[in-house]
Amino acid sequence: MRIYKVGGAVRDRLLGIPVTDIDWVVVGATTEEMLAKGFRPVGADFPVFLHPKSGEEYALARTERKSGRGYGGFTFHASPEVTLEEDLIRRDLTINAMAEDDQQNLTDPYHGQRDLEARLLRHVSPAFAEDPLRVLRVARFAARYAALGFTVAPQTLELMRQLSESGELEALTPERSWKEISRALMEDQPQVFIEVLRACGALKVLMPEVDALFGVPQPPAHHPEIDTGAHTLSVLQQAALHKQPLTVRWACLLHDLGKGLTPEEEWPRHIAHEFKGLKLIKAVNERFKTPRDCQELAMLVGEYHTHGHRALELKPSTLLELLQSFDVYRRPQRFEEFIAACEMDARGREGLEQRSYPQADYLRGAATAARSIAVQPLLEKGFKGPELGEAIKRERLKALKAYKEQV
Template identity: 45%
Template sequence: MNIYRVGGAVRDQLLGLEVNDVDWVVVGATPQEMLDRGFQQVGRDFPVFPHPETKQEYALARTERKTAPGYTGFAVHADPDVSLEQDLARRDLTINAMAQDDAGNIIDPYGGQRDLEQKLLRHVTAAFVEDPLRVLRVARFAARFFPLGFRIAPETQSLMQDMVAANELNALVAERVWTETDRALVELDPQIYFDTLDDCGALAQVFPELVPVWRHGKPSARQLLSAVAQVDTSPQLRFAALAMSMEPDQLKAMAARLRIAKSYYQLAELANRHVPGLHGFASMNTAARLHLLESMDVLRRPQRIQPLLRLARCHWLLLQPQESGYPQAELVLDAINAISTVKADDLVKQGVKGVAMAQALRLKRLKAQI
């Protein structure tokens, strides 16, 4: 039995990056041998064993053979006779197909170190085309390593285009698409994920609702996402930036189709409907201001306003590049603070009830802004 550290941990160590998740491959072992060492098996498709103390995952070396369309159509063979090189061959990119033994030696049968030096994202073997999810994974890695100057190898780009042309991505289920996208949204340059999908033709298949606005409009969805990513790391707000230029029905359709989390959709829908209105806050009367803030539900949920104002500021500065700030933000916050001084409990103590309560509360909220 031989145990090797594999994948992203080896890659990130060689790049001088912080290593967060460590995965291991066990060569020459059976499931029973792992159980005898105190491991417990998880996973139905192939044997994976979390370490009893560290909880890091130890997987038996395996091969995969394509048996049906889509990303689930694989026959897995995990056996003591599977070599480390065979296990590494099934991985997506050469930079993810390296291993390290317990002496610190790097095992690199597919040129991962060379591609790290050349800053290339290159597929390991032609079997890359068998898993359509790899198109999204390469796009995510393109976003992650964009600040380091990485680019996709031309031959890998060509394979991705072939997979799109063959409609392989139609086999992807919503959950897998969204999981990769959600992970991409937290990268420093999330717009590169969508750029990569657009360049190989996958954007039209995976995010057809984005195509009309991704590179078009003032500002385009790409411009706004890029701007927001520079000031906020929240994937929810970054998704809202994507949605700002979309038609409301298109946003709703995309959220339903991809089963996007409720928190993402709610913030995106708020931004889509109300952020443009914030730009005109200075010219509104007190009634219009109150109506906007109530519609955004920021009086009951004040934690919403700061992210929306950051998004609004980015949107405004793209619309008005000659501007250097967003004075509307201070006006909005002042209005919220003033309105928040009005307490319904005070009216209850005065005996105000029913319809009169709503009318009195509204009147006080209007006066509080003056």
């Protein structure tokens, strides 16, 4: 039995960046031997075990063979005869196909270290094209390591293009797709993820609604960058720069989908794009079965982001309707995330990244004013049922009028 550290732990150590997860591969062992040493089995499809003390994953060296469509369409074979090189060749990228023993002696049969130095994301073997999930994974790695100068090797991008055109991407489950998308959006340069998907034709398969934004012009007076797709990528980049959570980043990606539906004869204006985009945002949410908090914020930002930009001009009654839509009384955090998404949208414009966004504090102040209305005094006056609701609304409107006047 020989044990090697593999994959990301080796890659990141060589890059000199913090190692977070460690994966191990065990060569020359059987399931029975692993169990005898106290390892706990967890793998459903192939033998993976948890270390009895550290809890880290140890997998028996294995080979795989394509047997069906999609990410799950593989037959695995694990046995003591499988070599380390045979295990490594089934991995996605050369930089993930290195191993080291307990003395840090490197096993690198597919030149991963060379590609690390060349800053290239390159596939290990033609078998790369058998797994559609790898299109998303490579795009995610491109986003993760973009700051270090990594790019996708042309031959690998071509294989990703072939996968995108093959129909295999449609075989991915929503859960697997969302796992990769959500992780990619939380990288430091998530816009690179979208750029790579677009470069290989995967974006128009997975998110045609986002792909449709490229080449659609906006009024240059408000959007110096003009192109709606370029603007969306800039908004996403700003969200990452400002360390926004996943909910905000997802909303930033989808906020302008309605502009992709504007007839060319109406360009560069996009009248009512907020409402037109809601059915598209809903469709994307359903396609990937996104978590409810991401779904809700994306829909609300899509519908109301222009309200956010015009906050200082809104009538008190419109402002109250906005606050009610977000249920700021019970869910203040969601409104805070809406404000963040609006600010990222405003900053995601060429040359305007550093411009202040006074609407943010104004909206926070409005929410505070509306929340300051106490219910108890109204109950003591005898209001109840629908009448109580109307009385609360009147008092909140009064508070917002006073707030607007003082600001």
